[in-house]
Amino acid sequence: MNGPLSLSGVEIEGKSPVRFVYADESGISVNESILVVAGVIIHADSQWLPVEQHIRALINKYVAEEDRSGFIFHAKDLFQGGGKIFGNREKYPLERSREALKEFLSIPSRFKVPIVYGFTRKIGKLPRKSDRPSRKSDKQHREDLAEDHARAFSLCAILAERFMRRYADPAEVATIIAEDNTQTRKTVKLMHDVFRGIHPSFAKYVEGTASQLNLGPDFFPLKKIVDTVHFVDKSGAFLLQIADASALIIRWYLEEKANVEEFVSAFTSRDPEIAIAKREGVRRSHVGGNDVRCWTGVAGT
Numbered sequence: 001m002n003g004p005l006s007l008s009g010v011e012i013e014g015k016s017p018v019r020f021v022y023a024d025e026s027g028i029s030v031n032e033s034i035l036v037v038a039g040v041i042i043h044a045d046s047q048w049l050p051v052e053q054h055i056r057a058l059i060n061k062y063v064a065e066e067d068r069s070g071f072i073f074h075a076k077d078l079f080q081g082g083g084k085i086f087g088n089r090e091k092y093p094l095e096r097s098r099e100a101l102k103e104f105l106s107i108p109s110r111f112k113v114p115i116v117y118g119f120t121r122k123i124g125k126l127p128r129k130s131d132r133p134s135r136k137s138d139k140q141h142r143e144d145l146a147e148d149h150a151r152a153f154s155l156c157a158i159l160a161e162r163f164m165r166r167y168a169d170p171a172e173v174a175t176i177i178a179e180d181n182t183q184t185r186k187t188v189k190l191m192h193d194v195f196r197g198i199h200p201s202f203a204k205y206v207e208g209t210a211s212q213l214n215l216g217p218d219f220f221p222l223k224k225i226v227d228t229v230h231f232v233d234k235s236g237a238f239l240l241q242i243a244d245a246s247a248l249i250i251r252w253y254l255e256e257k258a259n260v261e262e263f264v265s266a267f268t269s270r271d272p273e274i275a276i277a278k279r280e281g282v283r284r285s286h287v288g289g290n291d292v293r294c295w296t297g298v299a300g301t
Contacts, residue, residue, distance in 0.1 A: 018044045019174035021160045024243035025149060026251045034254050037152040038117040038247035039160045042239055051111050052238055062100040064091065072234045073104055075245035102266035104245050109269055109294035115246050116163055118155025118289035119254055120148045153187035154195065155289040157225060162215065163291060164224035173226045179240055180231035188229045195220055213289065254282050268294040
């Protein structure tokens with residue numbers, strides 16, 4: 001092979017790196033039952049700058065000038081009225097911070113930004129044969145979380161690959177940019193090793209994933225996701241903020257969290273049973289994922 005290589009280690013299909021997949025997770029803490037990794041697919045030429053400018057306009061609208069330096073939206077802080085900035089309820093009333101969250105969640109629909117996500121029902125939250133409490137050690141819980149995260153991250157990357165094959169120009173390829181944390185770094189090696197097919201013992205797992213996602217037996221290895229995964233913090237990759245908000249609202253929807261309908265509606269103007277997932281199917285699933293098109297129109301545009 002003489003050409004550049006994809007993330008899977010095989011020759012890429014395409015030559016123009018014009019899409020960024022900003023990936024972030026929601027559901028890391030012990031209280032959540034589902035872990036979601038969402039990937040926001042941004043076209044570098046046509047979408048990146050207008051979306052970035054819109055986020056800065058929202059910061060100017062909702063954040064006082066003296067608090068703007070280095071400010072990053074965190075969706076959970078906006079919903080709870082918490083964090084260093086929005087925790088000041090006198091200065092930032094809860095109603096105002098939630099209004100900001102709804103505006104932020106509307107970005108994918110407003111700019112026709114496609115999203116892919118993978119989810120897993122966390123190992124510690126699966127039904128148990130016994131009612132006895134778990135006696136797992138902290139190390140075991142961390143290992144379970146790493147496995148959950150790896151699975152959801154891998155599904156997100158696979159669905160980004162599927163999106164690129166279905167809807168992007170054949171010459172286009174994409175690069176994944178993920179928030180920098182230890183759990184995410186570990187998922188990359190798993191994704192890299194398993195879905196490039198170098199471990200024969202995982203062949204059945206790869207085959208099962210292809211079947212579960214209706215990808216076909218010849219889908220793997222990945223060919224449209226190029227370069228290594230780039231790890232940065234949110235201040236270093238401004239548009240990761242959209243992935244943060246998307247992962248949170250998708251998780252809430254999948255978990256059937258109460259009293260968040262107005263935020264789901266802000267995220268997608270379509271029926272979420274169509275745009276995100278059918279909840280009945282999610283209830284029966286331990287893992288899964290989907291493409292999310294928040295707006296009404298042709299997929300991928």
